Amino acid sequence: MNKIYKLSIAALFLILACRVLLADKEAKLDDWIQKIRLEKNDNFSQALAHYSMGIIYDHEEKLEKAIAEYKEAIKYDPHEPLFHIRLGADMLISKNPDEAFKEFDEAERLDPDNLQVKFLKALTYTTLRKFDEAAVEYRSIVEKDPGNLKALNSLADLYVIEEKLLEAADIYEKLLKTKEGTVPVIYFNLGIIYSKLENTERAIESFKKALEAEPDYIEAYLAIGVLYETKKDYQNALKFYEEALKIDPLNRKIYRHIAEIYYEAGRIDDAVRNYEILITLDPRDGNSYIDLAYVYIREKNNEKGIAILKDALTKEVAKKKEVQIALGYALALDKKYDEAIEEYKKILKEDPNNPKANFFLGTAYERAGQAEEAIAAFRKTLEIEPNNAEACNYLGYMFAERGENFDESVTLIKKALDLDPENGAYVDSLGWAYYNKGLIDEALLELLRAAALMGDDATIRDHLGDAYYKKGMKDKAIIEWKKSFELDNTQKEVTEKIRQAE
Numbered sequence: 001m002n003k004i005y006k007l008s009i010a011a012l013f014l015i016l017a018c019r020v021l022l023a024d025k026e027a028k029l030d031d032w033i034q035k036i037r038l039e040k041n042d043n044f045s046q047a048l049a050h051y052s053m054g055i056i057y058d059h060e061e062k063l064e065k066a067i068a069e070y071k072e073a074i075k076y077d078p079h080e081p082l083f084h085i086r087l088g089a090d091m092l093i094s095k096n097p098d099e100a101f102k103e104f105d106e107a108e109r110l111d112p113d114n115l116q117v118k119f120l121k122a123l124t125y126t127t128l129r130k131f132d133e134a135a136v137e138y139r140s141i142v143e144k145d146p147g148n149l150k151a152l153n154s155l156a157d158l159y160v161i162e163e164k165l166l167e168a169a170d171i172y173e174k175l176l177k178t179k180e181g182t183v184p185v186i187y188f189n190l191g192i193i194y195s196k197l198e199n200t201e202r203a204i205e206s207f208k209k210a211l212e213a214e215p216d217y218i219e220a221y222l223a224i225g226v227l228y229e230t231k232k233d234y235q236n237a238l239k240f241y242e243e244a245l246k247i248d249p250l251n252r253k254i255y256r257h258i259a260e261i262y263y264e265a266g267r268i269d270d271a272v273r274n275y276e277i278l279i280t281l282d283p284r285d286g287n288s289y290i291d292l293a294y295v296y297i298r299e300k301n302n303e304k305g306i307a308i309l310k311d312a313l314t315k316e317v318a319k320k321k322e323v324q325i326a327l328g329y330a331l332a333l334d335k336k337y338d339e340a341i342e343e344y345k346k347i348l349k350e351d352p353n354n355p356k357a358n359f360f361l362g363t364a365y366e367r368a369g370q371a372e373e374a375i376a377a378f379r380k381t382l383e384i385e386p387n388n389a390e391a392c393n394y395l396g397y398m399f400a401e402r403g404e405n406f407d408e409s410v411t412l413i414k415k416a417l418d419l420d421p422e423n424g425a426y427v428d429s430l431g432w433a434y435y436n437k438g439l440i441d442e443a444l445l446e447l448l449r450a451a452a453l454m455g456d457d458a459t460i461r462d463h464l465g466d467a468y469y470k471k472g473m474k475d476k477a478i479i480e481w482k483k484s485f486e487l488d489n490t491q492k493e494v495t496e497k498i499r500q501a502e
Contacts, residue, residue: 047076051083058090066090081111089120097124115141119151131162149175153186160193169193184214191223200227218247225257234261252281256291263295271295286312286319290326302334321347325356328364337368355385362391366398374398392416393426400433409433424453428460435463440470458488465497474501 054069070087077083088103101124108117122137138155141148152171159168172190175183191206204227210220221244228237238261241254248254259274275292278285289312297305309327317323324347331340344361347354362377378395381388396412399405413430420426431446447464454460465480478501485494 043076044080047073047080047083050076051080051086054086054090058086063090063094067094079110081107081114081117084110085114085117085120092120092124092127097128100124113144115145115148115151119154122151122154126158126161131158134158147178149178156189160189163196165193165197169197184210184217184220187213188217188220188223191220195223195227200231203227216247218244218251221247222254222257225254229257229261232264234265237261250281252278252285255281256288259291268295268299284316284318286317286323289317289323293326293330297330297333302330306330306334321351321354321357325360328357328360332360332364332367335367337364340364341368353384355381355388355391358384359388359391359394362394366394371398371402387415387419389416389419389423389426392419393423393429396433397429400429400436403436406433406437422453424450424457424460427453428457428463431467432463435467435470440467443467444471456483456487458484458491461487462491462494465494469497469501477501 050069050073054066054073057063057066057069067087067090070083070090073080073083074087084103084107088100088107091097091100091103101121104117104121104124107114108121111117118137118141122134122141125131125134125137135155135158138151138158141151142155145151152175156168156171156175159165159171169190172186172193175186176190187206187210191203191210194200194203194206204224207220207224207227210217214220221240225237225240225244228234228240238258241258241261244254245251255274255278259271259278262268262271262274272292272295275288275295278288279292282288289308293305293308295305296302296308306327309323309330312323313320313327324343328340328343331337331343341361341364344357344364347357348361351357358377358381362374362381365371365374365377375395375398378391378398381391382395385391392412393416396409396416399409399412410430410433413426413433416426417423417430427446428450431443431450434440434446435443444464444467447460447467450460451457451464461480461484465477465484468474468480469477478498481494481498481501485491485498
């Protein structure tokens with residue numbers, strides 16, 4: 001038995017082994033077997049042996065060894081495009097796109113009509129976020145093979161990434177006309193696109209067709225539920241969430257949506273029950289304790305909310321710091337400022353640069369009347385997060401209230417507005433800063449803008465009343481103060497202003 005024959009048999013066995021292991025449909029087995037048998041090509045046999053070993057190493061996820069084998073295969077036979085394709089694919093996986101392109105370009109030169117190469121090039125461009133170049137490759141595939149569903153799907157997905165939603169929708173609609181048009185994922189993707197285009201009715205219709213094609217498509221139930229929830233059609237939203245629960249009764253995301261709907265609908269007991277289910281399903285999820293506590297806090301039951309958060313901290317909950325911050329916030333709402341401050345200090349002892357803890361520490365100090373400590377905490381927050389709009393506004397407003405650091409006050413509030421231009425509370429802060437500096441015309445301009453943005457807000461109406469009064473417009477001042485008192489009848493200072501003005 002000569003050497004060439006031995007190599008040929010070895011190569012054939014490797015090919016057959018790989019075919020069994022991987023069902024490698026790319027391998028042109030008949031052509032290669034003929035090439036070995038008829039040409040007795042020693043170099044090709046060597047190349048094939050290395051290529052086959054590369055496939056085996058790929059199957060074993062030994063990427064470096066696979067790459068080495070493909071390179072050896074190319075040394076023996078540089079004219080086989082599939083060797084270059086395999087090497088390029090592994091180069092792409094190993095995050096070496098330049099080398100991947102080099103191999104794909106060579107494979108395309110050797111076999112210009114190979115659509116697989118174009119697909120891999122498109123994938124590489126997508127990985128590099130070169131979406132225009134990727135689209136060119138996909139369109140090239142579709143021009144040569146108009147029915148190529150894989151390329152059409154990928155091109156549509158690419159358009160979605162680029163926010164070219166109408167182009168993506170057009171492709172998906174065309175796909176629906178093919179014999180495989182009932183594929184539920186196509187309907188689902190089309191639903192996502194119509195959702196982004198704010199065409200809610202067509203989105204719901206598409207998701208429902210996805211369910212017709214695949215009745216257990218839980219993501220479609222959830223998507224429809226979310227759309228109805230957004231429309232505040234809570235009855236239909238609950239209907240689809242409950243259908244989703246039949247498929248996955250332990251899905252925590254669904255229970256969270258249901259709990260939120262019940263709260264918005266004023267069904268507090270049902271909201272509580274669903275948050276309690278969430279805690280039962282995962283007793284370590286800190287967010288569920290926070291959400292349940294806030295239900296009670298918003299219902300003016302601070303004591304119950306505080307108890308829930310304290311109970312959470314006796315357990316090994318995830319997101320412990322967030323629970324501590326929530327507890328501090330609840331304690332401050334209950335005017336237990338010293339306890340709130342201590343809770344924030346516990347966090348900062350372990351994590352001194354926690355921006356949330358520093359910010360809420362500042363708010364607790366401010367409400368406790370410890371202005372200097374509050375200012376220090378807000379400055380620390382801004383040292384950590386210079387673009388924290390809330391901290392900029394809070395500190396700027398504090399300075400305005402205290403009648404000090406006017407220039408810094410305005411600078412801070414304007415920075416907050418740069419970060420969040422339509423925030424009515426920040427506009428009110430700017431107006432109040434101008435008021436306390438005696439710039440009444442400028443103050444009125446900003447306070448009126450704040451009222452337009454925020455509507456009925458007790459603080460803004462009170463500030464507007466003060467500004468009108470300073471301008472000598474007593475009647476308008478009284479109207480604004482009365483509006484303020486209607487919105488919050490606990491304001492003794494406002495009643496006194498009205499009494500004195502009348």
